[in-house]
Amino acid sequence: MVKVTLKDGSVREYQAGISIGEIAEDISKGLARNALVGKLNNSVVDLAYKVEEDGALEILTFEDVEAKNAFRHTSSHILAQAVQRLFPGTKLGIGPAIADGFYYDFDSEHTFTPDDLAKIEKEMENIVKEDLPLERQEISREEAIKLFEDKGEKYKVELIQDLPEDTPITLYKQGDFVDLCAGPHVSSTGKIKAFKLLSLAGAYWRGSEKNKMLQRIYGTSFAKKAELDEYLFRIEEAKKRDHRKLGQELKLFAIMDEGPGFPFFFPKGMVIRNELENYWRELHRKWGYQEVKTPIILTRQLWERSGHWYHYKENMYTTVIDEEDFAIKPMNCPGAMLIYNSDLHSYRDFPIRMGELGLVHRHELSGALHGLMRVRSFTQDDAHIFMLPSQITSEVKGVIDLVDTIYRLFGFQYHVELSTKPEKAMGSDEMWEIATQALEQALKEKGMSYKINPGDGAFYGPKIDFHLRDSIGRTWQCGTIQLDFQLPEKFDLTYVGEDGQKHRPVMVHRTAFGSIERFIGILTEHYAGAFPTWLAPVQVKVLPITERHAPYAKKLADDLFKANVRVELDDRNEKIGYKIREAQLEKVPYMLVVGDKEMGNNTVAVRKRGQGDQGTVDYETFKKDLIQEIATKV
C-alpha cells in the first residue's frame, strides 16, 4: 500500500502501482474529467504515472500553469503530427509550450502559407477526434539515435547527442507519431478541445543566425472553446491599443517611408512630449540634477577614445566634415565626460548629477524597427552621476526611487533585471565583479525582486534595467542604471580629495523614461490613447448647440485658453450628437455642451470622457476643478 497526501492535507491509501489518473477518478468524477497531469513530490508527471511510494500529490487542471504547459506541449505534438501527415518528409525541430500557447519548428521543402494553416488545423481536428493516447517510453541513447536517424530526423539526433550523459531519454508516442520529449503530457489527444494556429514565422535552428532558418508555426490552445474565444477577442482588443494605430488615428506621431526608424511628431504628439519633458525637468530639479546639452556630431577621435569606435561602430552613423571623420552620437556619455573635464572638481562637489535630454542615433537592423518602441533616432532622458566610491549604493538607490516615482505616477507595473558582463566587454573581471556587486547591493537594500540576465550588460559595465509591458504583453526596456568604470579611466576623470591628491571618480549612466519616444509609445498603449488630462493634447472641447450659442462658447474657450488650458471650440454647423461623437473619438477628457440653458446662467453641461453626461455645473467651479486636476496630474 502507498500513502498519498493530498493538497488539503488529507491522506489516502492505495494499492502500490495505482496510476495518478485512477487516484483522480477515486477523488471525484469532476476532478478526473479536468485532470491533465499530476504533481508528485513537486515533480510534474503524466496521469499514467504509477505511484509506488508514499508522497504528496496534487492533481493539476488547466488552471495550474504546469498543467497548462503540458496541455500546450501536447498541442504542439498534435501540430507536428498533422504537419507530417500532410507534408511527408518534414523534419522536426523543437516544439515547446510558451506563455500564451505553443509553437513547433519545421524544416520542410514546402514553404507553408497562411492557407496551409487552415488545412493543418483540419488535420489536427482529426487527430483530436482519433483520441490517441500518449505513451511515454524510456529508451537508451543508442536506440534513440538509431530511431531518429532511421526517420531522417537529424535535428532530433543532434538534440540527443547534446543531452548530458546521465539524462534518461524518453519518447512520447501518439498513434504513428513519435517525438523525443521529456514530457509530461496529457493522457490523450482527445483532451485538446480548443486550439487555433495563429501565425507563421522564420526561426533559426537553436536560435543562432549561423544555422538554417526553420519554419515556425505558432498556435494556442485552451481547455474550453469559450476560453479560446475570449483569448482571441483579447488579442483583437489589444491590437486596437497598438500605439502605431492610435498614433495615426489621434494624429500624434508617424513614421514615414522617407525616414525609416526616424519618427515624426505631430502637434498633438508634441504636446504630450513637452508635458513629459516639463515634468522631467521639474522632478530632476527637485532631485538635485543639473541639465546640460551636448552636440549631436563629434569627432572620430572622441569616439575612439571612448571605445565606441571599436565596440559600437556597426551601430553608428558617420559623416565627413572638412575631410575629417565624425560620428553622430549613439550615446551621450562622451560629451558629458568632456563637460566634466572642463573644470576641476573637489570631493565636496559630489555627487554631481548631470542630466541631458540627448538625441541619439543608432543603426538598428531594419527587421528590428517597431513603431516608436524601436527606432533609429531617439531622445534619452540621460544623466551621468559622478561620485565617490562610497556614494555608489546610496546614489543607485536614489535613482531606483526616482524611476519608481515616475512609473508610479503612470500606474505602470514593471520588472527589474540585472545584466552582467557580456562577451564583448571592456575592462577586467575584477572591475566587473565590483560594479555588479554594487548594483546588486542597492537592489537588495531596496528589497527589490529582480531577474539576472547573464552576459547582457553593456560593453562598459553591468546594468539594472526597468522593463515595461506593451499592449500585447511584450516587454520593453525603459529605465536603466549602468555603472561605468571604463569611461572615467579613458577620459582620465579626476577630483581632488580631502588629501589634496587627485583621485578617480565613479560614474553611473542612468535613464528613467529610457527613450522619450519609447515611453510615449508605452504610454499611448497603457492609456489606450485616453491620456490623463494633464497630458491630453486637447483637454476641453466647447460644443455650442447652435450658431446662436457660438458667442457664449467662444467666451468660455477664450477664458480657458487664458488659463493655459488646451481648449478647442467646435462651432461648426453640426448637430450636437455629431460633435460629441467626434470629441469622444478624439478621446478629449472634457466636453462642455452649451445651449440656451447654460447661456442664461453662466453654467456648462459637462460631459466627461468615459463617464458621459455629468449634468450642469457652474462654469467657474468647473474651471477651478479642471485646473486643480491638471496641476496634480491625476
Add this chain to the structure above:
RNA sequence: GCUGGUGUAGCUCAGCGGCAGAGCAGCUGAUUCGUAAUCAGCAGGUCGCGGGUUCAAAUCCCGCCAUCAGCUCCA
C-alpha cells in the same frame, strides 16, 4: 540582417490580365438641431519604386524600398 506576409484616394479596404472602385474623412450648399454619425452635390489616384512578359499589367515575372509577424540583435 534572415524567413514569410502586405503595399490601390488623407484613413479603412474591394478589385487580381481588358474603362481605377466603395465607405469614412475633405470641399460646396441646404438644415439651426440638447449628449456617439442630417441630407444632397463635388472633388480626390505616378495602384510603393524600377525593369520585364503581353495587343493590353493595379493584376503575371524579376530587382529594390517600406511595412507587419517572428527569429537574430538590442548599447
